[in-house]
Amino acid sequence: MIRVMIADDHQLFAEGLSQALDILPDTRVVGVVDSGPALETALETQPAEVSIVDIEMPGGDGIDTISGLGRRTNAIVVSMYASDEQKERAFRAGAKGFFSKGVPLVTLAAAIRAVADGRDLISLDDTARDELLEEYGQARLDPGAASLTEREKEILQLLAVGVSATDELADRLYISQKTVKNHLASIFQKLAVSDRTQAAIEAIRLGIARPN
């Protein structure tokens, strides 16, 4: 689980991004602050592997803050109006990544995984950077969840939308109730849970299935 701190004075952006990252199975937002100094303070009591820092913030430029953070966290700078000059400054301040707010969420998520893994994105050219991001595109699931088979994931998806009874699951999948129970037993073992309620929650948490 990668702990992420967000520093941005636009609450709508910060809270939205926070929710979005919390939904990912391998990232957890541990704090949201609205200024550079607040970021420094927050990191003292709450460590975070990665910090998302906005450039445009009141009470001091976000980039100035990064220089003082040292190796306490890996900073990724995001900017509304990204320019080469800003990127250069972010690089000199020690940021590990630099993105416009126009990039898709999956790109930022991949970048978070990459810098949390010790990689440096900011010194790469665009093609090398995109290749690296491709490499980190998928959330690394728990060992158990990673070994789920297609059929097992299918059952988990149904579970997570409320198809919980054995006979309903069997009907939906055109297999016997016994086979459903066998798959479930295998799922329980892989996810280290003991019943379908816990399995459904795990499926939602891991992002294998979406509720609603």
Place this chain on the structure above:
Amino acid sequence: MIRVMIADDHQLFAEGLSQALDILPDTRVVGVVDSGPALETALETQPAEVSIVDIEMPGGDGIDTISGLGRRTNAIVVSMYASDEQKERAFRAGAKGFFSKGVPLVTLAAAIRAVADGRDLISLDDTARDELLEEYGQARLDPGAASLTEREKEILQLLAVGVSATDELADRLYISQKTVKNHLASIFQKLAVSDRTQAAIEAIRLGIARPN
């Protein structure tokens, strides 16, 4: 369920906000577009009670788009750098709300509920607007969920974090297993579900309990 369309060219913002609104029990994001013309097109095939429109978008000002939408949707304008002049223009274009991106998410959520309910926020002064938003601060839950008692919510919260066995629930709450089962039976009826798996999913969906 209030259907919401988001028009913003900054993907990180739009996707983050989208996830955040989807988590709320009474709002559903049905589309995300990145320009004014795309918003018009999207609304033709996918109706939405409320549209969140950014002012600053490429290929035409977001406010110009709103005038052409008429009563197809209720527009709420959000701006990075909110000014009185922008607010005035949004008002004349027929927007029902105007906010800076610096407002908290709960404020925007309340505004969405208010305008979906036919209210007009933009013509109110600040105090009257805040009072109205206060009124719409809480998500209106389904009739069943609204009648849940404190104890029932407590049980749902435990369920949603994986405490699914009757004996564990009884231990945590210092009551007998029989009482747990009685409460659960009551919960099933109120939420119109048939087992604890579905109840846990509903609890998460309704925002009564948080997973993770």
Place this chain on the structure above:
DNA sequence: TCGGTGATGGGCCTCAAGGCCCAAATGGTC
């Protein structure tokens, strides 16, 4: 003071859920 509601519990009954072990067919890989 009286009713309504919520929280606590009991009894009883039925069937589904989960545990355990096993087997056959399939499809890919070494």
Place this chain on the structure above:
DNA sequence: GACCATTTGGGCCTTGAGGCCCATCACCGA
């Protein structure tokens, strides 16, 4: 051809989950 993972299915057994009806006590508002 042999091996392995996946999917499908069986049998058997124990216990827990859920359905239904009822009782007591505390609290609160009319």
